[in-house]
Amino acid sequence: MAAKRASRRARTITFRLTRGGWLFLVLSFLLGATAGGYPFRSYSGPPLTFVVFGGMMGAILVSGILARRIIAAVVVRRHVPSRVWQNQTVHLGYVLKNLRRRHCLDLHIDEQAPEGIEGAAGYCVYLPPRSAFRAGGRFLARRRGRVKLDRIRLSTRFPFSLLTAGKEHSDPASLVIWPARGKLKAQLLCRGAVESSSAAPSPAMGGQDEFFGLREYRPDDNPRWIHWRRSAARKTPVVREMSKPLPEILWVILDTCGEDLSESAMFQREKMLRFAATLIEHALVRGYKVGLLLAYAAGRAVHHPSAGRAHRNKLLDALADVDVNREHSLADVLAGESPGQFSQSQVIMILPDAARINSGVRTAVRAACRHLTVIDEKNIDRVFEDDALSESQEAPAAEESACH
Amino acid sequence: MPLRSFTTAEVVLTGRRRFEYPLMILVWLGVLSFSVAEGTWFYFLAGTAAVGVNLWAVRRRKEVYVGRLLVNVAVCLATLILLLEVFSIGLSPLVALGHYLILIQLCKLFERKSNRDYVQLLVLSLLLLVASSLISANYVSAILMLTHLALASYTTMVFTLKRSLDAAAEATLASETGPLAPQRVAWNVIRAWPGRALRRRLGHVMIGILAGGVVMFLVTPRTSAQRQAGPGQGGWSVSGFGEVIRLGEVSEIYLSDAVAMRVRMQMDDGSDFVPKSGVYLRGKIFDRYSRSRWLKSGDGEPRRSPAVGPPGGARVVQQVSMSRSLQPTVFAMHPLVLIKADGRVRFLANGEIVSSPTIQSGNIVRYTAFSWARPLTEQQLRYLRQAQLAAGEPAMATVETTPRLRQLARDLCEDLLDKRRRNPARRDELDIAIARRIADHLRRRYEYSLRLKPKKPDDDANDYFLFDMKRGHCEYFASALTAMCSSLDIRVRWVAGFHVDPSSRRGDTYVVRQRDAHAWTEVYTPSTDWVIVDATPSGGRGAESSTWSWWRDFWKNLEFLWDENVAGYDSTIQRRLLDGVVGFFRSSWRVVADTARAIRRSMVNFLASGDVDRVMVRFMAGIGALGGLIGGILLIRLARRHVRRRRRSNAGLALEHIRFVRRLFALLEAHGYRIVPAQTPMEAAGAAAKTLNLPKDTLASLVELYYRLRWGRCRPEQSQIHGAEQQVADLAKTLTGRK
Incomplete structure (x- = not known):
C-alpha cells in the first residue's frame, strides 16, 4: 500500500511558484485592485487595466498548463556507472524521451537527495516531438561508500519562470564510490618472489x-x-x-577498529582506506594477486588473493563499505586466519598505531610471510601522498578538532 | 563609451543575441505605447535613439556600456526630473512615473548587463505597460499593448531558456578541472535553437493571455455611479457642438457614415417605442440671427424647477451612448423630464441641456433620458407651462430679416394672418398653421442640396437662399422658416440635433450617424409647448465619397465601437451582456427541449403507428448530416495521415535510389572480395579498394552518397543517382576487363 502511495506520489506533477512568480502575483493583485477601484475609489479603473490584469492572471494559468503538458510528455531514465572513485568527476547520462507530439522546452533533471554527491543535474533546452535526448550530468563524488540513487526530478520553468512544474521519476540505481586514489611515494611492493x-x-x-x-x-x-x-x-x-x-602475492591487512570518533581520527582512518585502495590498485595493475583482510562492525571479512577485474571491484567495494568498527580489532581479524596462508607472500599491515598490534601475532605473520611491512599513522605520510581534494577538504576539520 | 565584444561562451552557450534583439524591440515598443498613450514624443525619440545604438551593437556582437557610476548619476538625475515634473511642473504623478520608468530603462540599456539587469528591464517594461493602460484606453494604445504583451511573452520565454542555459553551462564548467572549448563543454546544453517551437508556444501563450484578459474584462464587477438630474439642477458650463452657426460659407458638405451615437429606445413599461416618423433628438438651441449667423441669446443660467414635481404618464426611455466629441450637448427627445448620467447635467433656461466634460473617463458619454411620449396630457402641458414660466416667458427670437423676406412671409400667409388678427383666441393654433404653411412652401419650391455656392460676404444667408440660390440643406430651410415665422410675430427658434430615420433601427436601438445631423424649427405656443416644424424636404446627396473617406468613416466607426463597448464598458453594458448570454442560453435550451420533445413525440408516433412525419425526416437527416460530418472528418484525417506517411517515406529513401550500393557490393563480392559483417560500408569500400586495386576516391564518394541518402534525409537528384549508377558500371567494366 505504502509503495503504491509512494509511486502515486512519484507520478504526481507538483507546482511551485518561483520568487519571480510570487512577485508577479503580488503585482497582478495590486493592478487588479487598482482596476477594480479598491479600496479608495468608488469608480472602476480604466478598462485596459482589466485586460492587463486578466492577461497577467492568464499568464500564470498558461504557465501552469504548458509546464504540466511538458512534464507529462517526457519520461526520463538514468545511465550511471556502477563504480567510481571518490573525488573524481562522474558522468551521468539522463535519457529524456518525449512521448507526445508536442514541443518540450527547458527541461531540468535533478537527482533527489542522494548523500555524498553534489550537483548531479542535467539540462535539455529543447526536446522535439517524439524524440529522445541524452542529457549529461557531471558531479563530484565527495564521500566514499554506497550511494543509492532512486528518484529523479524532472522539472520545467517554461514559459515564464513564474512557476516550476516537476515530477519525480523512480529509477533505482546504486553507485559504489571507492576511496580516493593517492600516490605511492615509496616502492612498497618487493619484487622477486x-x-x-x-x-x-x-x-x-x-x-x-x-x-x-x-x-x-x-x-x-x-x-x-x-x-x-x-x-x-x-x-x-x-x-x-x-x-x-611463483605468483606475486600481496596481502593487505587493514585495522579498521577505532574507539576514537573525533574528526581527526576519522580523517586518519579515511586516509588509511585511501592508502589501501591506492595500494591495491597499484598492486593489481602490476600483476599481483591481492588479498584483503579487514573487519566491519558486523564481523571480519577475508578476500583471498586473486587477480582480475572482478576481484579488484570486490576489494575496492569492500573498502568502500568500511563502517565504524569498534569491536573487531586486528587481533580478532587475524585470529581466524592461519599464518601459513601468508607464506610466500608480501604482507602490508595498515593500522592506526603500530604499537597496538600484539607482538606474538606480528611475529607469527612475519615468520610466515616473505616480507611484512607495517604502515601506521606515523609513517603513512612517508609512503603515501593523499588525494589533494580529500586533503584540502578534511585538513581544516582536522585542524579545528586539534585546536579543541 | 566603451564597446565590449561578447565572449565565445556568451555567444555559443547562452544565446545572448537571440535574447537581446527582442528585448531591445520590447523596450522600444514600451516607450512607443506610453508616448502614444500620453501624446508626447520627446521620450519616444530619446528611446528610439538609445535602442538604435544598442541594436547596432548587438548586431555586431558587441555591448555598449558606460561605468556604473555614470549610470547611477543618470538614475539620480532621472529621479530629480521625476520630482520636478510632479512638484514643479505639476504633471500627473502617473505620467511623471511613466517618464521615470522610461529614463531608468534607458539608463539600464547602457549598463553592462547581467541576467539581473535583464530581469529589471523586463519588469520595467511591464510596469510601463501597466502605466500606459492606466492613462489611456483608446484602441491604438490597445493594439500597441497587445503587441507589447506578445513580444514580452516571447522575450520572457527566451529569457527563461537563457537563464537555464547559463546555469547549466556554469554547473558544467564548475565540475571541470581545466578550461575546455565551449562547444565541448556544452555538449549537453547546445542544441539547435528552438525558434519554431518558441513561436508555436507563443501562439498558445497569447491565446491564454488574451482569454484571461477578455474574461477578466467581461466579468470583473464594475461601477456605474449614475446621478439623476431634473430640470433646474445645476452643473458645469462648457461650450461645444457649434456655438455659432454660420450660413452661406461652406459650399460642399460630405455626409459621413461615422456613428455619432447609439440610442436604445423603449417605453418605460418595457414595451417598444415605435415612432410614426423619425425621431428628433434635440441638441443646440439658437434664437438670435444676425449677419447670417445663428447665435444663442441666453446666458447659460440654469433653469429653476417648478414648485411641483412632474406628473406621471408614458415616458420614452432613451439609453444613449454618445461620442465624447459631441459633449457637452445632451441630445434627447422633447419634452425631457429626467436624465440619469455618470456625471452632472444642467438644464439651461433656453431648454438646452449640457453636461460636465468629465462626465466619464472614456470617449463615450452614456446617459439615460426620460421624455414624455406625445401627445401630451393636460397635466403634462400644465407642468411644462409652469416650468416655462419658472424659467421666464420665452422671448421672441431676435432675427434680422430683409424686407423682401418679410414680404414673402406675409404673402404666403395672408389669409391666416388675417384670421389671427380676427380671432386672437385661436392664435396658438394659427401660429402653428402659419409655420406649417411656410414649411410646406419651402419644401415644395426649394431644392435640397449639399453642393452650394458660397454667398457674397454682404448678402444675408436667408435672402440668398430664398431668392437667389433657391436650394440648400437643412440649416438653410430651418433658418428661412425661423426667420419668416419670426417676422410674422411667432415665437420660434432654430434647433440643431439629430433626426433619426426609422430605417436605422436595429431591434430597439437606433444607430445615429453623423449624416443624421439635422436642423429644424420649433414653434412655441402656451397650449402646445414647443412644436417641431421641419421645412427640409427629403432627399439630396452629399459629396461623392472617396476611398479615403470610406476608410476614415470605417476607422471612426471602429473607434466608436471601441469607445462604446470597451472603453465605456460599465455595469450597464455588463448587465446587458449578461442578460444577453443568459437569454441566449435560455432560448437555446428552449429550442433543444422543444426539439427533443418533438423528436420524442415523433418517435412514439413512428413506433406506434409507423408514421414518418416531418420531424422524423428532419431528425434522420440531421443524424445523417452529423454522421457524414464525422465521416468526412475521419476521412480527412486518414487522408492527411496517408499524405504525411507518403511524404515521410518520400523524404526518406526509395529503395531504388540505393540500388547502386547493392550493385557495387555485389560486384565486389563477385570479384572475390569478402565483406565482413562488422564492417561499415565505408570500411568495406576502403578495404575492397585496397584488395582489388580500385580507385579509393570513387568508392568513397559512392559510399558517401549512400550515407547522405540513407541518413542525411537528403532528397536525391536524378542526375546524382544516374552518375552513381554510371560509376558502378565503370567499375564493373574495369573489373571485367582485368579478367
Missing part, C-alpha cells in the same frame, strides 16, 4: 619456466643442460639453470 628450481625445467608442457642463469657443472647434473657454447670458452662446463616463478 621467485623460487629457484633445481635447474631442470618443469616437466609440465607450457610451464612458466624461465631462464635464470648459468652455473658451473656439478657432478650430479644432467649433461643435457650443459650450455655448450658458453662452456667452450671455459675450463669447466656450465649448465643452464631454469627457474619457476
Whole structure:
C-alpha cells in the first residue's frame, strides 16, 4: 500500500511558484485592485487595466498548463556507472524521451537527495516531438561508500519562470564510490618472489619456466643442460639453470577498529582506506594477486588473493563499505586466519598505531610471510601522498578538532 | 563609451543575441505605447535613439556600456526630473512615473548587463505597460499593448531558456578541472535553437493571455455611479457642438457614415417605442440671427424647477451612448423630464441641456433620458407651462430679416394672418398653421442640396437662399422658416440635433450617424409647448465619397465601437451582456427541449403507428448530416495521415535510389572480395579498394552518397543517382576487363 502511495506520489506533477512568480502575483493583485477601484475609489479603473490584469492572471494559468503538458510528455531514465572513485568527476547520462507530439522546452533533471554527491543535474533546452535526448550530468563524488540513487526530478520553468512544474521519476540505481586514489611515494611492493628450481625445467608442457642463469657443472647434473657454447670458452662446463616463478602475492591487512570518533581520527582512518585502495590498485595493475583482510562492525571479512577485474571491484567495494568498527580489532581479524596462508607472500599491515598490534601475532605473520611491512599513522605520510581534494577538504576539520 | 565584444561562451552557450534583439524591440515598443498613450514624443525619440545604438551593437556582437557610476548619476538625475515634473511642473504623478520608468530603462540599456539587469528591464517594461493602460484606453494604445504583451511573452520565454542555459553551462564548467572549448563543454546544453517551437508556444501563450484578459474584462464587477438630474439642477458650463452657426460659407458638405451615437429606445413599461416618423433628438438651441449667423441669446443660467414635481404618464426611455466629441450637448427627445448620467447635467433656461466634460473617463458619454411620449396630457402641458414660466416667458427670437423676406412671409400667409388678427383666441393654433404653411412652401419650391455656392460676404444667408440660390440643406430651410415665422410675430427658434430615420433601427436601438445631423424649427405656443416644424424636404446627396473617406468613416466607426463597448464598458453594458448570454442560453435550451420533445413525440408516433412525419425526416437527416460530418472528418484525417506517411517515406529513401550500393557490393563480392559483417560500408569500400586495386576516391564518394541518402534525409537528384549508377558500371567494366 505504502509503495503504491509512494509511486502515486512519484507520478504526481507538483507546482511551485518561483520568487519571480510570487512577485508577479503580488503585482497582478495590486493592478487588479487598482482596476477594480479598491479600496479608495468608488469608480472602476480604466478598462485596459482589466485586460492587463486578466492577461497577467492568464499568464500564470498558461504557465501552469504548458509546464504540466511538458512534464507529462517526457519520461526520463538514468545511465550511471556502477563504480567510481571518490573525488573524481562522474558522468551521468539522463535519457529524456518525449512521448507526445508536442514541443518540450527547458527541461531540468535533478537527482533527489542522494548523500555524498553534489550537483548531479542535467539540462535539455529543447526536446522535439517524439524524440529522445541524452542529457549529461557531471558531479563530484565527495564521500566514499554506497550511494543509492532512486528518484529523479524532472522539472520545467517554461514559459515564464513564474512557476516550476516537476515530477519525480523512480529509477533505482546504486553507485559504489571507492576511496580516493593517492600516490605511492615509496616502492612498497618487493619484487622477486621467485623460487629457484633445481635447474631442470618443469616437466609440465607450457610451464612458466624461465631462464635464470648459468652455473658451473656439478657432478650430479644432467649433461643435457650443459650450455655448450658458453662452456667452450671455459675450463669447466656450465649448465643452464631454469627457474619457476611463483605468483606475486600481496596481502593487505587493514585495522579498521577505532574507539576514537573525533574528526581527526576519522580523517586518519579515511586516509588509511585511501592508502589501501591506492595500494591495491597499484598492486593489481602490476600483476599481483591481492588479498584483503579487514573487519566491519558486523564481523571480519577475508578476500583471498586473486587477480582480475572482478576481484579488484570486490576489494575496492569492500573498502568502500568500511563502517565504524569498534569491536573487531586486528587481533580478532587475524585470529581466524592461519599464518601459513601468508607464506610466500608480501604482507602490508595498515593500522592506526603500530604499537597496538600484539607482538606474538606480528611475529607469527612475519615468520610466515616473505616480507611484512607495517604502515601506521606515523609513517603513512612517508609512503603515501593523499588525494589533494580529500586533503584540502578534511585538513581544516582536522585542524579545528586539534585546536579543541 | 566603451564597446565590449561578447565572449565565445556568451555567444555559443547562452544565446545572448537571440535574447537581446527582442528585448531591445520590447523596450522600444514600451516607450512607443506610453508616448502614444500620453501624446508626447520627446521620450519616444530619446528611446528610439538609445535602442538604435544598442541594436547596432548587438548586431555586431558587441555591448555598449558606460561605468556604473555614470549610470547611477543618470538614475539620480532621472529621479530629480521625476520630482520636478510632479512638484514643479505639476504633471500627473502617473505620467511623471511613466517618464521615470522610461529614463531608468534607458539608463539600464547602457549598463553592462547581467541576467539581473535583464530581469529589471523586463519588469520595467511591464510596469510601463501597466502605466500606459492606466492613462489611456483608446484602441491604438490597445493594439500597441497587445503587441507589447506578445513580444514580452516571447522575450520572457527566451529569457527563461537563457537563464537555464547559463546555469547549466556554469554547473558544467564548475565540475571541470581545466578550461575546455565551449562547444565541448556544452555538449549537453547546445542544441539547435528552438525558434519554431518558441513561436508555436507563443501562439498558445497569447491565446491564454488574451482569454484571461477578455474574461477578466467581461466579468470583473464594475461601477456605474449614475446621478439623476431634473430640470433646474445645476452643473458645469462648457461650450461645444457649434456655438455659432454660420450660413452661406461652406459650399460642399460630405455626409459621413461615422456613428455619432447609439440610442436604445423603449417605453418605460418595457414595451417598444415605435415612432410614426423619425425621431428628433434635440441638441443646440439658437434664437438670435444676425449677419447670417445663428447665435444663442441666453446666458447659460440654469433653469429653476417648478414648485411641483412632474406628473406621471408614458415616458420614452432613451439609453444613449454618445461620442465624447459631441459633449457637452445632451441630445434627447422633447419634452425631457429626467436624465440619469455618470456625471452632472444642467438644464439651461433656453431648454438646452449640457453636461460636465468629465462626465466619464472614456470617449463615450452614456446617459439615460426620460421624455414624455406625445401627445401630451393636460397635466403634462400644465407642468411644462409652469416650468416655462419658472424659467421666464420665452422671448421672441431676435432675427434680422430683409424686407423682401418679410414680404414673402406675409404673402404666403395672408389669409391666416388675417384670421389671427380676427380671432386672437385661436392664435396658438394659427401660429402653428402659419409655420406649417411656410414649411410646406419651402419644401415644395426649394431644392435640397449639399453642393452650394458660397454667398457674397454682404448678402444675408436667408435672402440668398430664398431668392437667389433657391436650394440648400437643412440649416438653410430651418433658418428661412425661423426667420419668416419670426417676422410674422411667432415665437420660434432654430434647433440643431439629430433626426433619426426609422430605417436605422436595429431591434430597439437606433444607430445615429453623423449624416443624421439635422436642423429644424420649433414653434412655441402656451397650449402646445414647443412644436417641431421641419421645412427640409427629403432627399439630396452629399459629396461623392472617396476611398479615403470610406476608410476614415470605417476607422471612426471602429473607434466608436471601441469607445462604446470597451472603453465605456460599465455595469450597464455588463448587465446587458449578461442578460444577453443568459437569454441566449435560455432560448437555446428552449429550442433543444422543444426539439427533443418533438423528436420524442415523433418517435412514439413512428413506433406506434409507423408514421414518418416531418420531424422524423428532419431528425434522420440531421443524424445523417452529423454522421457524414464525422465521416468526412475521419476521412480527412486518414487522408492527411496517408499524405504525411507518403511524404515521410518520400523524404526518406526509395529503395531504388540505393540500388547502386547493392550493385557495387555485389560486384565486389563477385570479384572475390569478402565483406565482413562488422564492417561499415565505408570500411568495406576502403578495404575492397585496397584488395582489388580500385580507385579509393570513387568508392568513397559512392559510399558517401549512400550515407547522405540513407541518413542525411537528403532528397536525391536524378542526375546524382544516374552518375552513381554510371560509376558502378565503370567499375564493373574495369573489373571485367582485368579478367
